[in-house]
Each structure stands twice: as C-alpha cells, then as structure tokens.
Amino acid sequence: MNDLSKLEIRGVRDPWKEGIANGWSVIDASQLNEDADLEADVVIIGSGAGGGVSAEILSQSGLRVVIIEAARLKSTDEFNMDEGEAYRDLYQEGAARAAKDGSIAILQGRAVGGTTVVNWTSSFRTPEQTLSYWQDQFGVKGLSRSELDPWFAKMEQRLKVSKWAMPPNANNNALKVGCEAMGWMWSVIPRNVDGCWNLGYCGTGCPTNAKQSMLVTTLPSAMQHGATLVHGAEARTLEHDGKRVSAVICQALDARRQPTGKMVRVRAKTIVAAGGGINTPALLMRAGVPDPHQRLGKRTFLHPTTLVLGDFEQRVDGYYGAPQSLYSDQFTWRDGVDGAIGYKMEVMPTHPGLLTSLIGGYGSMARAQAERLPHYAAAIAMTRDGFHEQSQGGNVELSKYGDAVLDYVLNDYVLDGLRHSHLTMTEMLFAAGAQNVRPGHGDAPFFSSWQEAKSVIPTLKYAPGLTGAGSAHVMGGCTMGEDLKHCLTDSDGRYHHLENLYVFDGSVLPTSLGVNPQLTIYGISARNATRLATTLQA
Amino acid sequence: MSESLTLGRREFLRAGLFGSALLAGGAGVASLSGCSAPMSAADGYLHLRPADLELLTPLVPVILAGALPNGEADVQRALKRLDTLFDSPSRGSREALFKLYDVLQLGAFRWWVMDAWAHPASLSSEQIDQGMAKWSRKQNSFARLAFNGLCQPLTMAWYTDPEIAKTTGYPGPPRKVNA
Numbered sequence: 001m002n003d004l005s006k007l008e009i010r011g012v013r014d015p016w017k018e019g020i021a022n023g024w025s026v027i028d029a030s031q032l033n034e035d036a037d038l039e040a041d042v043v044i045i046g047s048g049a050g051g052g053v054s055a056e057i058l059s060q061s062g063l064r065v066v067i068i069e070a071a072r073l074k075s076t077d078e079f080n081m082d083e084g085e086a087y088r089d090l091y092q093e094g095a096a097r098a099a100k101d102g103s104i105a106i107l108q109g110r111a112v113g114g115t116t117v118v119n120w121t122s123s124f125r126t127p128e129q130t131l132s133y134w135q136d137q138f139g140v141k142g143l144s145r146s147e148l149d150p151w152f153a154k155m156e157q158r159l160k161v162s163k164w165a166m167p168p169n170a171n172n173n174a175l176k177v178g179c180e181a182m183g184w185m186w187s188v189i190p191r192n193v194d195g196c197w198n199l200g201y202c203g204t205g206c207p208t209n210a211k212q213s214m215l216v217t218t219l220p221s222a223m224q225h226g227a228t229l230v231h232g233a234e235a236r237t238l239e240h241d242g243k244r245v246s247a248v249i250c251q252a253l254d255a256r257r258q259p260t261g262k263m264v265r266v267r268a269k270t271i272v273a274a275g276g277g278i279n280t281p282a283l284l285m286r287a288g289v290p291d292p293h294q295r296l297g298k299r300t301f302l303h304p305t306t307l308v309l310g311d312f313e314q315r316v317d318g319y320y321g322a323p324q325s326l327y328s329d330q331f332t333w334r335d336g337v338d339g340a341i342g343y344k345m346e347v348m349p350t351h352p353g354l355l356t357s358l359i360g361g362y363g364s365m366a367r368a369q370a371e372r373l374p375h376y377a378a379a380i381a382m383t384r385d386g387f388h389e390q391s392q393g394g395n396v397e398l399s400k401y402g403d404a405v406l407d408y409v410l411n412d413y414v415l416d417g418l419r420h421s422h423l424t425m426t427e428m429l430f431a432a433g434a435q436n437v438r439p440g441h442g443d444a445p446f447f448s449s450w451q452e453a454k455s456v457i458p459t460l461k462y463a464p465g466l467t468g469a470g471s472a473h474v475m476g477g478c479t480m481g482e483d484l485k486h487c488l489t490d491s492d493g494r495y496h497h498l499e500n501l502y503v504f505d506g507s508v509l510p511t512s513l514g515v516n517p518q519l520t521i522y523g524i525s526a527r528n529a530t531r532l533a534t535t536l537q538a
Numbered sequence: 539m540s541e542s543l544t545l546g547r548r549e550f551l552r553a554g555l556f557g558s559a560l561l562a563g564g565a566g567v568a569s570l571s572g573c574s575a576p577m578s579a580a581d582g583y584l585h586l587r588p589a590d591l592e593l594l595t596p597l598v599p600v601i602l603a604g605a606l607p608n609g610e611a612d613v614q615r616a617l618k619r620l621d622t623l624f625d626s627p628s629r630g631s632r633e634a635l636f637k638l639y640d641v642l643q644l645g646a647f648r649w650w651v652m653d654a655w656a657h658p659a660s661l662s663s664e665q666i667d668q669g670m671a672k673w674s675r676k677q678n679s680f681a682r683l684a685f686n687g688l689c690q691p692l693t694m695a696w697y698t699d700p701e702i703a704k705t706t707g708y709p710g711p712p713r714k715v716n717a
Contacts, residue, residue, distance in 0.1 A: 004709065005710035005713075008715050010715045081714065083703070087626075094627060096631065102683045352698070352702075352703040353697045354694070356696075357691075363667060364604050366693070370705075373706040373707055401628070403628040442685075442686075464679045465686060
C-alpha cells in the first residue's frame with residue numbers, strides 16, 4: 001500500500017511571505033481600523049483565473065492595478081493538506097455551496113488565486129465545437145479556435161502546461177484499463193505543474209508550489225510590477241451613473257467572514273469584474289447596473305457531474321498521486337454538439353471528507369462503504385450543459401441578505417445524461433476489473449456484475465435529491481457575444497451597457513465547455529486584458 | 539451524493555400539500571420546538587440552537603453508526619464539528635439548513651418521512667434506524683433532499699476530522715515542515 005503520511009515536505013518557499021517582506025503592497029482589510037479609500041487605473045475584482053491573468057498583463061503594461069479579493073490571503077506555508085481547513089478557508093461557503101434546492105454540490109474556490117488554488121490542474125484548450133457554437137448562436141467574434149490558439153499557447157507556456165509524463169495513479173489507471181477493454185478512446189491530461197511531487201493534494205492548496213496557480217505565478221508577477229492586493233475585502237456594490245462606473249465598494253471581513261464594519265472604496269478609471277460565475281453576476285445585480293433584457297445571472301452552467309465508484313480487490317489509494325491525469329472523450333459529443341447531452345469522463349481524488357459525503361447514505365451501510373475507501377476508483381462524468389434549448393442552465397438570484405444563490409434545476413434533459421453516464425462508467429469500471437461498482441444514486445447499491453447493473457440502473461428514478469450530482473465548474477451568467485438581446489458583454493469582455501466595466505472571468509462563457517475550464521478562462525482573459533491594456537495606453 | 543445545505547422554497551412547495559402545510563407552519567415551528575429562544579445558538583456553539591442539539595443528539599449515533607470510536611463522547615464532538623462547518627456558508631444558505639431542522643421538529647413531517655411521530659429523543663436507536671431507512675428510500679425529491687441535508691453535512695464534518703479520516707484506511711497526508 002501507498003503511505004505518504006510518513007513523508008515530510010521541507011524546504012518549500014512561500015512566495016508571499018518573501019514578497020511581503022520585500023515590500024509588496026498587500027492590505028489585509030480585516031485589520032483596518034478605519035475606512036480605506038484607494039485609487040487606481042484599473043481595479044480588478046477577484047484574483048482567480050481571470051483576475052490573476054489580467055492583473056499580470058495590466059500591471060506589466062505600466063498601469064496602476066488594485067486587486068480586490070474577498071478571501072483572506074493563505075499561501076504555501078499554510079497549505080498543510082488538512083481537508084477540513086482547506087474547505088473552510090479555500091472554498092466558497094466552506095465547500096457547502098450548492099444549487100438552491102440542494103440537488104447539486106458546487107465546489108468553487110474562494111482564495112487569493114481563486115479556484116486555481118484548489119483545482120485538479122487539468123488544462124485543456126476550448127474545443128473547436130464549443131467555440132463554433134458561440135460564434136453561430138451568440139455572435140461571438142474573434143474567438144475562433146485558430147484565433148485563440150496563440151493565446152492558449154502563451155498561457156500554456158506561462159503556466160508550464162504539459163501532458164502528465166509520469167505513470168497515472170491506480171485511480172486514473174482504472175479509466176485507462178476500462179476504456180481499453182471497451183475499445184473507447186482515452187488520453188493523457190495536460191497539467192499546469194512544474195516539478196510536481198505527485199502527492200495528490202491539489203485540492204487543498206499545493207504544498208510544494210508545483211501547481212502553477214495564480215497564487216504562485218501571475219499574482220506575484222503583478223505584485224512585482226507594483227500592484228496592490230486588498231484581501232479580506234468583499235466587493236458589495238459599484239458606484240455608477242448608468243453610463244460609467246466610478247468606484248467599487250467593499251466590506252472588510254474578519255477571519256470568520258463576518259463584516260468588520262469597515263469599508264474599502266476603490267476609485268478607478270476602469271473596472272474589471274473577475275469574481276467568477278455566480279459571484280460576478282451577483283455583484284452586478286447588487287449594483288443595479290443597466291441590464292435592459294434581464295440577462296444578469298441567466299445561463300449559468302455547471303457541467304453537472306456524476307460519480308461512479310469501483311471497488312477493487314487491490315488498494316487504489318486514490319487520494320494519492322496526481323488527481324486527474326487521464327480522460328476519455330468517448331461520449332463528449334455522443335449525439336453531436338447540440339443533441340442529447342454528452343459528457344467528458346475523468347476521475348476524482350478520494351479524500352475521506354469529500355468522498356464519504358458523496359457516498360451519502362447513513363448508518364452501518366454508509367460506514368461499511370467508508371471502510372472500503374482505499375479500494376475505490378472514482379470515475380466522474382461532466383455533462384456539457386447549455387447546448388440545447390432544454391438546457392438553459394441556472395439563474396443567479398440574491399438572497400434577502402444580498403448573497404448569491406444559484407437556482408439550477410436538474411431537468412429530464414440533464415437527468416437522462418446523468419443516467420447514461422452512470423451506465424457507461426459502471427460498465428467501464430467492471431471492464432477495468434472492479435469487483436463491485438456503485439453509481440452515485442441514492443437508490444443504487446454496489447452491483448456485483450455489469451449484467452445486474454444494466455438491468456437495475458434503467459429502472460431507478462432520476463430526480464433531484466435521488467441522483468447524486470456535483471459541480472466543480474461554474475460558467476456563464478454574463479454571457480458574451482454581439483447579440484444584445486442575449487449577451488451582456490462583447491467578445492472583448494466589455495459590458496455592453498457601461499463604458500468602463502469589463503468582465504474577465506468564467507461568467508462570460510455562453511455555454512459550458514466540455515473541458516475543465518481553467519485554460520479557456522486564462523486564454524480569453526489574456527486576449528481581452530491585452531486588448532484592454534492597448535486601449536488604455538493609447 | 540450532493541452536499542445539500544440548501545433547501546429551496548420551490549422544493550418546499552413542490553412537495554405538494556404536505557410541503558405547503560409545512561412551509562406555512564414554518565413560522566410556528568419555533569413555538570412547537572419548546573425552546574424559549576429558538577434563534578440563538580446554544581451555549582458553547584456558534585450556530586446550533588438548543589432545539590437542534592436535542593434533535594440531533596439521538597440522530598448522530600444512528601447516522602454515524604460504526605464511525606464513533608469513542609461512543610457517546612464522540613456525539614458532542616461531531617455536533618461541535620458540524621457547528622463549525624456551519625460557520626462558512628452564506629447566511630441565506632445557513633438559514634435554509636435551519637429551516638430543515640425546524641421542519642424536523644414537526645411530528646407530521648417525521649411521520650411522513652420516518653413513520654414516527656415522536657421526537658427522536660423519545661425513540662430508541664433501533665426505531666430511529668428504521669425511520670432513517672424508510673426516509674432514505676422515499677421516492678420524493680423533497681424528502682430526499684431533506685435526507686441529504688441532514689446526513690451529508692454531518693458526514694463531511696465528521697470525516698474531515700484527521701483522526702476519523704484514518705479510520706477509513708486512509709493513512710493521512712504528508713507532513714509539512716516550514717522553514
């Protein structure tokens with residue numbers, strides 16, 4: 001069996017500790033004794049994939065950049081691989097974010113560096129089919145695959161993206177063996193890592209700085225170029241006159257995310273919203289920005305994701321090793337781009353807190369399943385939502401406290417895809433040699449044969465709360481494109497109805513992607529931030 | 539399989555007559571729970587209220603059966619961890635969860651999902667186990683979302699405890715030693 005618990009990780013630098021000691025401009029809003037008033041050329045709200053890339057490009061072009069981040073700064077020295085601490089400190093709502101009805105768990109980062117600090121490093125270019133669909137359906141311009149490829153190449157180089165060269169862990173290997181037995185395609189995932197130790201703790205904050213998240217790449221670079229980071233400051237609204245935005249108003253939060261009562265106001269000539277899906281639309285809704293066609297928060301997509309567990313005689317130890325290194329696109333376009341919903345297959349790591357809660361159930365049966373944890377391979381399928389009239393995604397709403405809520409209903413179109421993926425991955429894991437296989441459905445037992453599974457799964461009721469569903473990819477809610485009736489930003493990310501507001505994050509995506517989204521957000525943000533820098537310098 | 543901390547108003551309504559009655563009754567739940575200050579946290583807790591503790595204390599040994607190495611002593615530890623978990627969700631999400639606990643204070647709801655009108659504190663573990671089994675098989679979204687909302691946060695709170703995590707056979711993470 002693998003046992004990394006005896007391993008000691010020593011000698012890793014913390015770039016933020018060193019940077020702050022060397023004079024980086026970092027403001028911890030929780031410590032403010034009075035309201036703060038800052039001024040910048042560009043204020044960037046959010047420090048994740050979109051905000052990080054934009055911060056580097058804009059500060060390198062000589063602009064004065066202030067980055068606002070709701071999370072408190074937490075960096076390498078504090079990444080101790082404790083699951084509970086990571087969920088509390090690095091995820092939205094302590095990893096308890098969910099669709100409004102509770103039917104879909106949403107894992108979304110909330111950190112300096114955003115979700116890039118906790119993602120599993122899969123780095124794919126946006127599929128050509130997806131980009132063509134945007135062009136045809138939303139009038140997106142200038143973002144064809146050939147036009148974006150140079151931006152992807154630039155970001156791949158910047159973030160050291162390359163296909164994982166080491167052998168896959170046993171969890172990923174089960175996908176390979178199963179696909180080969182079935183005659184299905186599989187391939188190696190490109191990862192944004194440099195000198196990866198192959199530990200398996202991408203999801204709790206990389207303890208070795210190997211993952212090329214925004215925290216250790218673009219944000220330190222922006223800081224070197226004079227940017228200011230205000231962390232523990234949650235953007236609550238925008239000052240605007242219906243034509244231009246003049247300032248971002250933030251509330252300072254303490255260590256428990258409670259408002260301290262102190263406010264941070266950042267005045268800037270240009271505003272970049274980069275809070276990601278759900279949060280960016282919610283901010284713009286709170287701010288009451290012009291939205292003549294009521295599009296804010298609409299078409300928010302999740303890649304609703306299913307899980308199937310394969311119980312192997314040998315230990316799999318799926319919590320150790322690069323969490324995602326192989327994938328299969330066998331069913332991603334199974335009925336074309338806009339037919340029955342397709343899905344990409346990957347695996348997920350099996351750390352006990354997350355996996356036991358996903359296994360679900362209660363009592364002695366849940367316990368018996370928890371005790372097999374080291375033996376599980378955990379296959380997942382991410383369904384491509386947003387490419388069909390019956391897949392309009394969810395709507396962002398505001399709670400009575402002004403916080404974001406996502407109303408996303410798993411309808412029959414999506415549920416059919418979830419069932420299809422359960423069948424596929426169950427067959428795959430049996431073919432890979434699993435003794436027992438259980439799809440993530442509350443009424444499904446561990447099946448002991450494919451024959452049994454394929455007779456029972458079609459009889460299960462697929463409905464919210466009965467079938468398990470999760471999401472690690474929030475996309476859309478500020479759709480980009482040139483069709484003013486359906487789109488809120490143009491293809492360069494500029495908000496159609498305000499002169500100096502730009503959206504550089506995953507919320508501009510008109511549909512889901514069919515791939516893990518980070519490289520799409522990096523590439524499009526790099527392109528649009530570069531165009532913005534050119535405009536502002538002119 | 540979902541981490542259900544929110545129960546939407548729509549789902550309450552969707553549950554049909556029962557759900558509507560429960561929603562309408564929600565405001566009156568506080569008085570039914572027999573707690574004098576139902577919205578305030580219990581002593582030593584950030585969020586869980588005295589009535590929640592009364593409700594959950596008999597449920598925890600059943601929901602986490604086999605996962606409490608120190609028996610009764612672990613029940614309070616599990617509740618404390620759950621309380622800590624609830625510190626992170628947004629206020630609206632947290633309130634939705636407490637709405638679930640409020641609904642569980644209603645005999646009618648317990649009768650619907652668990653076939654047991656009585657408060658869990660007056661049921662044996664075997665009776666609660668039978669009730670949970672029934673609840674876990676209900677073919678109704680609202681009932682099942684509520685079931686997940688009760689069990690999943692507790693499971694996550696418990697198994698993120700490094701000591702409990704190791705009882706699954708997981709050896710634990712490497713050790714980080716800072717310079």
